[in-house]
Amino acid sequence: MDTERAVCESFQRAAQLVGQRWVPQIVWVLLGGPSRYSVVRTAIPEISDTVLSDRLRDLESAGILTRAVTPSTPVLIEYSLTERGRELAKVIDGLATWADRWAATGA
Amino acid sequence: MDTERAVCESFQRAAQLVGQRWVPQIVWVLLGGPSRYSVVRTAIPEISDTVLSDRLRDLESAGILTRAVTPSTPVLIEYSLTERGRELAKVIDGLATWADRWAATGA
Numbered sequence: 235m236d237t238e239r240a241v242c243e244s245f246q247r248a249a250q251l252v253g254q255r256w257v258p259q260i261v262w263v264l265l266g267g268p269s270r271y272s273v274v275r276t277a278i279p280e281i282s283d284t285v286l287s288d289r290l291r292d293l294e295s296a297g298i299l300t301r302a303v304t305p306s307t308p309v310l311i312e313y314s315l316t317e318r319g320r321e322l323a324k325v326i327d328g329l330a331t332w333a334d335r336w337a338a339t340g341a
Numbered sequence: 342m343d344t345e346r347a348v349c350e351s352f353q354r355a356a357q358l359v360g361q362r363w364v365p366q367i368v369w370v371l372l373g374g375p376s377r378y379s380v381v382r383t384a385i386p387e388i389s390d391t392v393l394s395d396r397l398r399d400l401e402s403a404g405i406l407t408r409a410v411t412p413s414t415p416v417l418i419e420y421s422l423t424e425r426g427r428e429l430a431k432v433i434d435g436l437a438t439w440a441d442r443w444a445a446t447g448a
Binding site: 241244245246247248249250252253254255257259297318321322325326328329330332333334336337 | 352353355356357364404428429434435436437439440441444
């Protein structure tokens, strides 16, 4: 029962994460490989800097991506999907395919 | 661009639906076959009648399930997953597997 509740809570956290605005798009960009902040920003022009920074921090906390800092001049910051993040991308893809297919049929 | 926005909105609606409390459990029960209200109620003892009725109505509006009324005495009401609902069950399964796997590794 406690295990069931824990699984249920982690499921709901996962669904909420996936349903958060811009999360699928950010995961999608990073699926192409490690990316600098400016690359993600350019790939999603509608997002504001504040929101993008917040989302990247949330996704880092959730273990979906890592942030690597190279102490060059200027400092190089790159975001990469973790294995967990790459697996989440597959789930997002499944949900997107479902939504896309049934959106086309109306209702 | 408009198509992209439409896909994005239908994706978010789908993610919100999946993340709604009890929705995965209800879909799960109906995956076993058409079920009467009382069967769903018994399978998910923690849910209240008000919430279960609301969720069943929402899922019917979203085209996930159908409600069939047989005018017997007493009236027989059965809920069944649509094809769209059965496909959503697969997506829910993928998300549950992901959540379950990574919940076990912590954070």
